[in-house]
Amino acid sequence: MVVIKSPREISLMREACRISANALKLAGTAVEPGVSTLEIDTLIQKYIEKEGAIASFLGYNGFPKSSCISVNNVVIHGIPNKNCILKAGDIVSIDVGAFFEGYHGDNAYTYPCGEISKEAQALLDATRESLYEGIKAAQAGNRVGDIGHAVQSYVEARSYSVVRDFVGHGVGAKLHEEPSVPNYGTPGRGVRLIPGMTIAIEPMINMGTHKVNVLDDEWTTVTADGKLSAHFEHTVVITQDGAKILTVPDDEVSL
Numbered sequence: 001m002v003v004i005k006s007p008r009e010i011s012l013m014r015e016a017c018r019i020s021a022n023a024l025k026l027a028g029t030a031v032e033p034g035v036s037t038l039e040i041d042t043l044i045q046k047y048i049e050k051e052g053a054i055a056s057f058l059g060y061n062g063f064p065k066s067s068c069i070s071v072n073n074v075v076i077h078g079i080p081n082k083n084c085i086l087k088a089g090d091i092v093s094i095d096v097g098a099f100f101e102g103y104h105g106d107n108a109y110t111y112p113c114g115e116i117s118k119e120a121q122a123l124l125d126a127t128r129e130s131l132y133e134g135i136k137a138a139q140a141g142n143r144v145g146d147i148g149h150a151v152q153s154y155v156e157a158r159s160y161s162v163v164r165d166f167v168g169h170g171v172g173a174k175l176h177e178e179p180s181v182p183n184y185g186t187p188g189r190g191v192r193l194i195p196g197m198t199i200a201i202e203p204m205i206n207m208g209t210h211k212v213n214v215l216d217d218e219w220t221t222v223t224a225d226g227k228l229s230a231h232f233e234h235t236v237v238i239t240q241d242g243a244k245i246l247t248v249p250d251d252e253v254s255l
């Protein structure tokens with residue numbers, strides 16, 4: 001069932017989303033060579049706690065940490081680890097959710113660590129742009145397939161591929177609600193978008209094959225060919241005049 005939120009619920013979600021976005025922004029400032037992904041996760045956990053919120057991912061289906069941090073060929077669900085030390089040239093996808101006053105906010109961003117290759121930068125740029133193409137397509141009256149088509153056509157025109165095995169989703173009182181929001185699709189197909197729907201649009205875009213494998217830890221999801229992958233995500237609300245991004249950080253964020 002797709003949940004339509006009231007204006008009051010949307011204002012509560014805005015707050016959860018603000019905390020998520022701030023945690024993500026703060027995490028981004030910590031991405032540099034020599035830092036472990038566990039250190040970044042600890043920063044995220046501390047910030048979310050300070051705001052009186054709860055990290056949405058901590059304990060979700062048994063996930064052991066407060067954020068997912070996925071480096072290079074890791075697509076999503078990387079588990080922060082003290083032995084995963086960032087080095088110059090890495091691309092670092094950080095996915096953070098915060099639960100506050102009964103609602104979740106969910107967002108992700110892929111940060112460059114130090115100087116990265118032109119090819120890696122182009123992948124980040126295209127993935128981030130494809131998210132905004134998806135958001136533009138998330139008009140009331142359109143359908144979920146319009147979002148997927150917008151993302152897919154943008155990245156495939158640049159010879160990248162769209163991960164199929166994981167998709168965006170409704171978000172609200174539950175971290176994952178209906179509808180599913182694939183990053184591929186056919187215009188005019190799927191669930192109709194209605195004002196008050198809140199969804200997480202989150203393109204996961206690979207440099208090579210779209211195929212992915214899940215490692216033995218049952219979380220870490222890697223590209224099947226070992227090539228790079230990027231991930232950007234916003235939580236948005238569908239309104240009469242377009243989708244509005246809820247995961248907007250404050251100008252200044254500090255712990």
Ligand code: MG
Pocket residue numbers: 106107168169200202233
């Ligand atoms: Mg999500």
